[in-house]
Amino acid sequence: xxxxxxxxRDRVLARVKRGEIASVVEIMLVASVxxxxxxxxxxxxxxxxxxxxxxxxxxxxxxxxxxxxxxPPRRKPSKRxxxxxxxxxxxxxxxxRPRQP
Numbered sequence: 261x262x263x264x265x266x267x268x269r270d271r272v273l274a275r276v277k278r279g280e281i282a283s284v285v286e287i288m289l290v291a292s293v294x295x296x297x298x299x300x301x302x303x304x305x306x307x308x309x310x311x312x313x314x315x316x317x318x319x320x321x322x323x324x325x326x327x328x329x330x331x332p333p334r335r336k337p338s339k340r341x342x343x344x345x346x347x348x349x350x351x352x353x354x355x356x357r358p359r360q361p
Contacts, residue, residue: 266291266293266297266301268290268291268293269291269301272287272290272291272301273301273302273305273307275290276302276307276309276312277307277312278316279312279313279315279316279317279319282309282313282316283309284298284299284302284309287301287302322334
């Protein structure tokens, strides 16, 4: 029978994916696990720390460029915004196709 997973494994890997943790040493400090365990977690979940960190830095760079350009931050659209888009599209559709009695 396989040994039970470390209780912090999924939480630490989620932080790695978000770019909050940038090295194996940081994983060791946060989860209090040996280097071999941290490397095994990364290998098993097929995560490349260098690639994930580069993506996080690119995301931060884009945010700063948008700030300098006076643009709002890039976020996923809110439900309110999506409802407004749908309502506008329906109104446009209805305006183009008048009701027939």
